[in-house]
Amino acid sequence: MKRAIAFAGLAAGALALAGCDAMMGGGDAAAELDIPEVADGDISEATMIDITRELSSDAFGGRMPGTEGEELTVALLTERFAAAGLEPGNGDSWVQEVPLIEITGSNFAPLTITGGETALAFEYGSDWTGVTYREDAATQIANSEMVFVGYGVNAPERGWNDYEGVDVTGKTVVVLVNDPDWETEGLDGTFNGKAMTYYGRWSYKYEEAARQGAAAVLIVHDTEPASYPWSVVESSWGGPQAYAARGDNAPPMTTMNGWVQKEVAREILAAAGQDLDALTAAAKTEEFEAVELGLSASTSFQNSFRSFASQNVIGVLPGTEAPDEYVIHTAHWDHLGTCNPPAADGDDICNGAVDNATGTAALVALAEAHSKAGAPKRSLVFLAVTAEESGLLGAYYYASNPVFPLDQTVGGINMDAFLVAGASRDVTVVGPGKSQLDAFLEAALVADGRTATPNPNPEAGYYYRSDHFAFAKQGVPMLYVDGGEDLVEGGREAGAAVGAEYRENRYHGPKDEFDENWDWSGVMADLQLFYRLGRMMAMSESWPNWNDGDEFRGVRDESCASSDAGC
Structure with a gap:
């Protein structure tokens, strides 16, 4: 249950960038890390619209793992990853099989x-x-x-x-x-x-x-x-x-x-x-x-x-100088299939347009942008995982059976449910203060001229609810940053209203459907931030770690100590 619900609990006002250091562990961390400047990326809004529309169409049946909807989804992603200039991420294959039981x-x-x-x-x-x-x-x-x-x-x-x-x-x-x-x-x-x-x-x-x-x-x-x-x-x-x-x-x-x-x-x-x-x-x-x-x-x-193998879809843009060091982008492609109960009009397809056709489309749009800019020093991995709605199963399977070694994975960014609400002045940081990746985020926010709002209802535990958590448990530093709450048109009151409407009428229901009238400006601004973050990590020589005292620090330290490569 994801950040779209978090709009309901709006609390503290957006922090000015100067006040974010205490929240996100900046300042000294930024001085210690190699955080290069990155130019804007050429990110296609048309890609976001076209893929979100297609993935959430009735033809995909709600993208339940193990159904025809999965076959269509995997085919679409492999085609678009290849067209974006990526290489197959699992040897000669675009997929990693994930054994499941339904x-x-x-x-x-x-x-x-x-x-x-x-x-x-x-x-x-x-x-x-x-x-x-x-x-x-x-x-x-x-x-x-x-x-x-x-x-x-x-x-x-x-x-x-x-x-x-x-x-x-x-x-x-x-x-x-x-x-x-x-x-x-x-x-x-x-x-x-x-x-x-x-x-x-x-x-x-x-x-x-x-x-x-x-x-x-x-x-x-x-x-x-x-x-x-x-x-x-x-x-x-x-x-x-x-x-x-x-x-x-x-x-x-x-x-x-x-x-x-x-x-x-x-x-x-x-x-x-x-x-x-x-x-x-x-x-x-x-x-x-x-x-x-x-x-x-x-x-x-x-x-x-029913026993079956679902599939994670993996593409990679190999790095030019450190191809065995990886920055990972994750999003889940699956949704619930059919809804129980159906809507009052009889519609029972859980289309999952916001959750998470948007995040899946973002993987392709970011892959295209990075490929256009040319490969960075480190390799960029784009991982569309299965069975998130069943308990992060695809992410857990990859984290337990990594294609790219986790001690050679620098860190990553997770994208789960872009609530298409228009432009905002801020972004929502879920789980701030956990790792040195916050310093990269601060630098990217400065470049984009935006502010950070800490998760408005931390009691909901959103950091433990999406695919990045499977990697964090294995020690890989991961960022989970969502769209903002302070909308340019209407401020926080408008942001709260958009979130409440989604939560009450569409989330995990048959009315989470694509809308041709959506305002994509806020989503595109968020993607610019994610592009900058991924490229900063991929052009850096630093290995950001979890902050001292964080629950995942010991796992990362142990992993790094046992490795002759990577961190």
Whole structure:
């Protein structure tokens, strides 16, 4: 769930460039790094329009991995990468195969809760949703004892364990979304205050519950800390779900992972004689102890399976002086296929025009511009990854099986969902202050005459929600910079309105469609910034690292220490 939603939480005003040093770790970092000046690139707006239009057309069926829409997408990208002057990125091939399994649930029984004065029954879709990661023809949760485990966090380095003193083996855990101090105004706290850590992500909560032996997980959906409405949960977890194929010695997993509406959770807890608000308040404290609810959960559904190989598409512009050093650009080409539920007019294709036909088109437009300018010193990699909507699967697969060694990858830029809102005075920096790449960003902003706004709602954890995160976990410094919020026409109020309209009416829905009347001026300005950033890194001799104390610094240092080349 991406930055387009972030417009809803507009907070601090845009920072003037002179005030960005503290936010982004500039100043001294810029003095230590080789950051060359770069001329403007010749970036084609026609390319952006044509590719976004085509990728988001009904003919591509919503670009679900493993469908005809994938075949059309891969064919289009390989053709356009070649025409842009790139070379195949995987030896003689333009693609990297990503083994996936698609699981489609059906015949969902109601979620029934027993043990209270009266049995409760909740309907799939409107009240709850659930999926399985297991390759079982039938999934059944039968009279599974329920335990409320607060935020479901086990973080020994932070002195926090919501599972302490309770055995949840075979049970259903009820978990709150985000992490305990998400409502903090500042960024100081056990879990970085207002800024979400990985402990706040739904993926972590499922992983930890599985490590604890739980049979099922029900995350309590709440729009503000989740940063997206229930409709996004319903559409994202409904229909076919793709997962990476599991090899030997795979980590444990639950039988079912699911969500419940907040008011459903309130009703369930009331049946146990508990109050959701009181338990939520208790869960924010270090003294919290898990609560056995004295209730049991039951549901069931059927599953069908399809094993297939999806594809990452990779093109490279080899460097002239250091071809074995790489700067990477990433964007995901996939979307959701069909939407569940469909729109009121019956339209059920999730076209994904903004998310992420725009970012995919940007890969081609930037490749064209760099090729026109001539290859830089270092190689430029353009990577269109699959299955982002299923959990960054294509990015994770590449990061675990890199075509170009990660210790020879200088850093990168991720592009995910350009909200076509017109020109802005600023850009939004997601995850500022993490790496020395911020110094490159500062220099590029100065050259473009724009300002930086820190992520307006860091509690949403956007840095952990897109493809760059897979590379960051492996130590590669990555920038995630989005379009601005201070629009030239209408300022922040207009930016908020555009974001709210997209979030409420189009995001992960059938109305995320191409519009011939879009104003591309803001997108093109952002692409100019990304062009300058990529070229600065590719013409530099520096190896930017994560800042001291960042969670990814140790991984990068270890990777570099074991390498005879690259960083």
